[in-house]
Amino acid sequence: GVFTAxxxxxxxxxxVDMAVHSYKDLPTATDPRFVxxxxxxxxxxxxxxVARDGMVLGELPTGSVIGTSSPRRAAQLRALGxxx
Numbered sequence: 001g002v003f004t005a006x007x008x009x010x011x012x013x014x015x016v017d018m019a020v021h022s023y024k025d026l027p028t029a030t031d032p033r034f035v036x037x038x039x040x041x042x043x044x045x046x047x048x049x050v051a052r053d054g055m056v057l058g059e060l061p062t063g064s065v066i067g068t069s070s071p072r073r074a075a076q077l078r079a080l081g082x083x084x
Contacts, residue, residue: 008034047073060084 007019012033013051023039034058049057051067060066062083077084 058082 004021007021008031010016011019051060060082064084066077066084
């Protein structure tokens with residue numbers, strides 16, 4: 001719910017009419033003021049790595065920096081032991 005608090009407030013106070021957000025970030029307890037109006041068909045769930053010179057993950061040099069806002073992805077990258 002932390003990521004969607006501002007969206008929920010904006011809907012509640014009428015600032016916006018609707019919001020679109022990742023379902024995984026919604027609070028587990030439903031709020032009776034809101035309706036989940038649609039859940040689209042899920043696209044390919046794999047992540048994408050975009051690197052210089054067309055390198056793939058295993059080709060990145062030790063000490064390379066990868067940016068992510070996801071703690072889960074950061075943990076997965078550390079677990080690979082590639083020295084990134």
